[in-house]
Amino acid sequence: MIDKDVVLGKGVKIFNSDQVNIFGCVIGDNSFVGPFVEITRNTIIGKNCIVESHSFLCDSVILEDNVFIGHGAMFTNDLYPMVGMHVQYLKTIVKAGASIGTNSTIVAGVTIGKNSVVGAGAVVTKDVEDYSIYAGNPAKLLKRFNSKEEIIAYFRSKQKLSEK
Numbered sequence: 001m002i003d004k005d006v007v008l009g010k011g012v013k014i015f016n017s018d019q020v021n022i023f024g025c026v027i028g029d030n031s032f033v034g035p036f037v038e039i040t041r042n043t044i045i046g047k048n049c050i051v052e053s054h055s056f057l058c059d060s061v062i063l064e065d066n067v068f069i070g071h072g073a074m075f076t077n078d079l080y081p082m083v084g085m086h087v088q089y090l091k092t093i094v095k096a097g098a099s100i101g102t103n104s105t106i107v108a109g110v111t112i113g114k115n116s117v118v119g120a121g122a123v124v125t126k127d128v129e130d131y132s133i134y135a136g137n138p139a140k141l142l143k144r145f146n147s148k149e150e151i152i153a154y155f156r157s158k159q160k161l162s163e164k
């Protein structure tokens with residue numbers, strides 16, 4: 001279900017609108033949303049983002065442009081959840097070009113830095129620096145680079161590009 005109040009940019013691709021639960025949010029131009037994703041109110045997704053299947057983006061999550069959200073990544077917005085207690089949600093920001101690994105959990109209120117990578121299965125409890133790689137539970141710094149070009153050069157040194 002995609003609620004009528006959702007603001008969809010140009011060229012947004014939703015894999016199957018019957019297999020998602022999306023309401024009260026904004027999804028920027030040319031972004032992709034896979035199946036079995038829930039995106040709730042007050043979430044803002046930038047342009048050219050990819051949100052892979054089974055992920056959950058909750059109230060007060062902001063993705064800047066070119067962000068990758070791996071399969072089954074989970075965001076949170078309440079550090080001490082309790083039935084009957086309504087709190088002001090903490091804002092979580094994923095900066096431009098960052099990638100969140102499969103099955104990771106992002107604890108409320110953190111900022112994930114520009115062009116950084118969060119490893120598969122990480123639990124992120126603190127801010128992630130720009131141009132860095134974090135992994136583990138709790139997520140720790142594995143590597144830090146000085147620029148987008150440097151971190152991309154590292155990725156290219158680790159795996160080959162495909163034809164497409």
Ligand SMILES: CC(C)(COP(=O)(O)OP(=O)(O)OC[C@H]1O[C@@H](n2cnc3c(N)ncnc32)[C@H](O)[C@@H]1OP(=O)(O)O)[C@@H](O)C(=O)NCCC(=O)NCCS
Nearest residue numbers: 070071100101102117118119120121133134135136142143
């Ligand atoms: C974290 C990641 C980016 C690799 O980063 P890296 O800095 O190149 O890491 P390295 O391969 O040099 O490994 C460094 C150490 O981190 C460990 N490590 C690597 N990935 C890890 C992860 N996801 N969680 C915990 N530890 C991890 C390695 O085992 C190694 O440990 P050691 O020093 O004890 O041997 C990568 O493993 C990863 O998880 N990528 C995300 C994959 C994903 O979710 N893709 C989604 C689309 S399919």
